[in-house]
Amino acid sequence: MLSIKNLNVGIAEKQILKDFNLEIKRGEVHAIMGPNGTGKSTLASTLAGKEDYEVLSGEVIFNGKNLLEMSADERAREGVFLAFQYPVEIPGVSTTNFMKAAVNAKRKHHGLEPMDAKDFLKLMKEKLALVEMNKEFTSRSINEGFSGGEKKRNEIFQMAMLEPTLCLLDETDSGLDIDALRIVANGVNQLKSKERSFLVITHYQRLLNYIVPDFVHVMYGGRIVKSGGKELALKLEEQGYDWIKEEVGELAN
Amino acid sequence: MSFTENIEKQFAEVSNSNVVDLRRSAFTAFEKLGIPTSRHEEWKYTNIKTKLNEDISLAPADSQVNAAVKNYIASLPPYAFRIIFLNGVFHPELSIVPDINGLTICSLKDAFTSHSTLVETYFGKLVNYNEEHFAALNTAFVNDGAFIHVQKNVVVKEPIYIQYFFTASDVNAFTQTRNLVIVEESASIELAEDFRNASNIMVQYNHVSEMYIGKNANLDVVKLQLELNNAIGIHTLESQVERDGKFSAATITFASPNTGTGKPLIRNNVTARLVGQNAHADLNGLYFGKENAHIDNHILVDHVAPNCTSNQLYKGVLNGESVGVFNGKIFVKSDAQKTNAFQSSKALLLSNDASINSKPQLEIFADDVKCSHGATVGQLDENALFYLRARGITKFEAVQILTYAFAHEVIDHVHSKPIRQFLCDKLKDELKVNF
């Protein structure tokens, strides 16, 4: 479903991703961990099509199509979803109206008529329940005045509404209290399917107790330096990144 | 014939036998003032002199009801109170004048005789025709307009639409229209001043309103400048608010030329003078400029009495090569202690060739006051755009949605519910936002 080959990405004259490679198959859950500033968000944003990031070389094939040739909105309509590390506040646009526009944009892309008002409300109700979010939130401006945890839940709510096939979760667990973490993880788990793949960026093994990954990758210096199963996350939790850095150092020597 | 000779000849031909002395002194003032050039400080960014026709004709043009007018009237809610003018001439057969105890609505022409005492007391007293070129011209050539008098304690719940249509085909016509609104103590009313170009030529008009808000009275005015297409329109609104009175004026301008030719120009002068304690004024505006439109808003809040509050919120969306001008003055006179005055001007430039000249002007002569102003000019927030696009919304639609959000704030401030709803729909329509 997603194949990233030798991807090099820079921002502001600085190269962040260096010959990055990753293969994600349909229905798999991949976790990416790694120290601050190693390029995890850069990877997620590049995949989502943020134009500030400059792709220097490499290729990304998504469901047989060249992802890098698509605009951000086209990627989303094709099924890529980024749950932002820092969701944006947009005064004056309600979440309901936002989702109406987004759902209908996707439907149009797939040759469908706009959803009728009743069906839309039903869909919203159903997906709100998934993340145990109150209906009130949807009539408020997007993320405006939302607490950190509410913003993250709103991301998962949007993900549920749009039913993407590739879900990129960038630190969706950070800023969540224990209950919210469980709720968000439950939401994600209910969205798991044979057709849907996840790339979960996190700093904490905790999340991976709920969302059990098929693979765990460690990112360092703009590339994946180690991959393993879910036990790798436990080891990182216990031992930190020093041993990884040492290994990488050895490799470099 | 020179411009001056032409004007003098026309003034001599005016058959209006009302307010003769006032008209004469206004004309003398106009002869001194003339039409301002861009050398004049208040007209620096709006070169009206080169836009107006040389051979202006001030006599009321023939007033024809055409299909555009009929269609528009048919689109109104059937019960809506309206007072309709074609080319500045009152048309009672098209109007629906409310029959409410304590409320007088008639043409100004009638009021000169039927309500002469009120007219003598109030007419021409708020405009400063010794300094304001177009107020002088308008006063000298006053012909017709709306007269509205709300008696003490009378609360009118339905908004009244004052509609000025232009249907004439004379390109030299420079129509002078005039409203006089008197809201007595503890009375309340909502008005819309709606200007529409129902012709296919570039129309020219000069409108003046004087509005008196008595003690504890309330007046909400919405100035609708939405369907002007090609027009050169000059609006002057002078208001005076007494103790505990509330005045709000929202000026909504959508200037989009309907052909590639003419260059539309709209100038709004809005003044609120707070002369009694605890008076309040809200002066808001929203303007959309397209192609080569020119939209100029000159606002003045004059805090004369202590303990008054005022808000100004102006937002502009400029496309194409359109030009916006914002000049917001706050005067706080020495007696006006405890004044609370706020001003905000925000402009969104959606094209590289659009521009805005924004100038706040605060003159404060009292020491215990709270005044603030802020002006921003910019583009849409890139992060917000990306967020919308990351959910599949096209760039075009994302721009429309964010522009809608930006503009909607001003419409939220419109008090009259039916007018607010109308504007909300209009904005959605304009921005092709369908939610």
Ligand SMILES: Nc1ncnc2c1ncn2[C@@H]1O[C@H](COP(=O)(O)OP(=O)(O)OP(=O)(O)O)[C@@H](O)[C@H]1O
């Ligand atoms: N706009 C920018 N201009 C300059 N440098 C940037 C910009 N955006 C990101 N960077 C740099 O790119 C590097 C990678 O950032 P990125 O956000 O991808 O890290 P991360 O792995 O997600 O870190 P964290 O765990 O803290 O979220 C950092 O050194 C960061 O400072």
Ligand SMILES: [Mg+2]
């Ligand atoms: Mg990050």
